[in-house]
Amino acid sequence: MTSLTVRNLTKSFGALKVTDDVSLAVEPGEIHAIIGPNGAGKTTLIxxxxxxxxxxxxxxxxxxxxxxxxxxPDRVKLGLARSFQITSVLPGFTTLENVALAVQAREGSSFRFFGTVAREEALNRAALKALAEAGLDHRADVLAKSLSxxxxxxxxxxxxxxxxxxxxxxxxPLAGVGGEDAETFVANLQRLKGRFTMVLIEHDMDAVFQLADRVSVLVYGRIIATGTPQAIRSDPQVRAAYLGEEEEAA
Amino acid sequence: MSDATATLTAPRRALTGRLKAALVLFVLFALMPPLAAALNDPFYVLIGTRILAFAIAAMALDLILGYGAMVSFGHAAYLGFGTYAVAILASWGVNDLVLQILAAIAISAIFALVTGAISLRTKGVYFIMITLAFGQMAFFFFISLSAYGGDDGVALMQRSTVLGMDLLKSDFGLYYTTLAILVALFVLCHRIVGSRFGRVLTGIRENPTRMEAIGYSPFRYQLTAFVISGCITAVAGVMLANQAQFVSPAFMSWHRSGELIVMVVLGGVGTLAGPIAGAVAALLLEEWLGALSEHWKLFFGVFLVLMVLFSPRGITGLLEKAGIARRQE
Structure with a gap:
């Protein structure tokens, strides 16, 4: 059984078809990358x-x-989570609190009005674990708005x-992250591979080809090809629509 | 970072700072009546009770305005429910404060649940307008309630009793009872803000989309906070009716709702203790400026403009600048 199945999904903004009959079958445990030129509708699809x-x-x-x-919220409870292209966190909360809230959402009732949540060790411990996995545990105490x-x-x-x-x-996930930072981030994702299924939108082609098991190419809201990174790299249609542009630019 | 309990120092520091500020306020409140007596100005005890009652209401409004970013422009309705709970129950011979408070809370909970559920479908300025509209509906309902004086209101024959005791008979008794209720409700609000629920509420204020993306439906939490705030405000109304010994729809006009917002902003949004200080400042200014000139609202307006321009975080902000209270992180 596939992890995530998308059938004939569409979305229009006025006359503009942003998602045009998209079908995808994401296999359990794989990293499925979706690439495409700017304005292809990747974020809309996510x-x-x-x-x-x-x-x-x-x-x-x-x-x-x-x-x-x-x-x-209901999809998150069933196990479908997302991250945002443009950072969307709680700026006035500490790094740890940001994560602890996510743990709390998963772990049980938020209709508790008395106990001091900041002293709940189980929440903080789970949050620290997630922070460590993302390589941010040393910044647990810092307000999110002060992070780089x-x-x-x-x-x-x-x-x-x-x-x-x-x-x-x-x-x-790598938007605006460069150099060494990007490398360690990719290594981080690599470590998480297999623990859950990932659908990855990314502009950094090095990262995509390092991480992805399969790649789908989205152009003007349509998926024009799906395959292994090697197959996608050599697909003439893809080169014409997307990769070629980059090579010319470079 | 190895110790999971040693985290979260920054916000906790801000919280304890506020706890200290509140404690100072409460001590000052407790010292006021003997001081007024010594100065042979017992009238201040009655004004003081009025201030304490409004402090309860301002703090309750801050719970949703400051921590939930819900600017309710109809909160005077709950003050009104509180005052009329006293008047109506008293006319039926029920003079017990506890029963009056319970009735006020019950009616406010229902009103807040219904109007909140509708209002929360809107955001921003529309939320302000729709809460104003519901507040006005409650106002006009009591205007047309001729059995209780309609527009003119109704005088109360006596103050409420507390479980059979005449605790509120003296101005001092009323003052200290109101103070005790304020302190208890402050502790309640403080606990709520620091709880799981409070963290979710504040998170929704900061970034509702992010909260949905980790599995929270903002509506349920916002509505719950809205109801809690309405109920606490109703308690303020019960004490206000005892202070004034008179109940009229004037308590629930939209001017009152505006004044409550002014108290919250004046004191410092999202601080709980700040709006208590804001109520003190607003009502004392009203008292003093009112004695100076008929056009005192003009001067109050100037003061408010200066305050918002130079200390957007209100009295709390001023204290923080002076280094007395700790800056909110």
Whole structure:
């Protein structure tokens, strides 16, 4: 059984078809990358998969469960988490608190009005574990708004990890991260590989070809090819639509 | 970082700073009546009770305005429910404060649940307007309630009793009872803010999309906070009715709702102790400026503008600048 199945998904903004009959079958444990030029509709697709955006047609299934009509919070509870391309954290909360909230969401009731949540060791411990996995545990005490850009990207990842997803949607986790930072980040993701299924949107082609088991190419809202990184690299249609541009630019 | 309990120092520091500020306020409140008596100005005890009652309401509003980013412009309705709970129950011969408070809370919970559920479908300025509209509906309901004086209101024959005791008969008794309730409700609000629920509420204020992305549906938490805030405000209304010994729809006009927001902003949004200080400042200024000139609201307006311009975080912000209270992280 596939982890995440997308059938004939569509979305239009006015006359513009942003997601045009997209079908995907993401296998358990794989990293499935979605690449495509700017404006291809990658973030829209992720938002539809996560439930942040409604779809005009088609269906999304998590395992064998149809989740097309479920809200984002309900999808998260079933194990489908996402990270954001543009860092979206709680700026006035510490790094640890940001993650602890995700643990709390997964772990039980938030209708508790008395105990001091900051002293709940189980929450803090689980949050620290997720922070460590994202390589950010040394910054647990810092307010999220004081983090550097690279650290924000790690926090995004840590929060997503703390929800203990079965499928994780990563929207350009490396956006704006360069050099060594990017390398350690890729190594981080590599370590997480196999623990859950990942759908990865990424512009950094080195990272994509290092990490992905399969790659789908999205152009103008349509998937024009799906295959192994090698197959995609040599696909003439893909080269024409996407990779070629980069080579010319370079 | 090895010790999971040793984390979160920054916000905890801000919290204890506020706890200290509140403690100072409460000590000052406790010292006020003997001082007023010594100065032969017992009238201040009654004004003081009024201030304490409004402090309860301002703090309750801060719970949703400051921690939940819900600017309710109809909170005077709950003050009104509190005052009328006293008037109506008293007219039926029920004078017990505890029963009056329970009735006020019950009616406020229902009103907040229904109006909150509808209001929370909107955001920002629309939320402000729709809460204002519901507040006005409650206001006009009591205007047309001719059995209880309608527009003119109704005078109370006596103050409430507390479990058969005449605790509120003297101005001192009323003052200290109100103070005790304020302290208890402050502790309650402080606990809520630091709890799991409070963290979720604050998280929704900071970034609702992020909260949804980790599995929270903001609506349930916002509505719960809205109801809690309405119920606490109703308690303030019960004490206010005893202070004034008079109940009228004037307690629930939209001006009152505005004044509550002013107290919260003046004191410092999202601090709990700040709005208590804000209530003190606003009502004392009203008292003093009102004695100086008929047009005192003009001067109050100037003061408010200066405050917002130079200390957007209110009295709390001023104290932080002076290094007395710790800056909110």
């Amino acid at each position: 938002s539809q998969l996560s439930g942040q955006l409604g779809s005009d047609g088609g269906s999304v299934s998590l395992g064998d469960r149809d989740i097309t009509r479920l809200s984002m 850009h690279g650290e924000h990207r790690r926090l995004e990842l840590a929060i997503a990890l703390a929800t203990e997803p079965s499928v994780l949607l990563l929207d350009e």
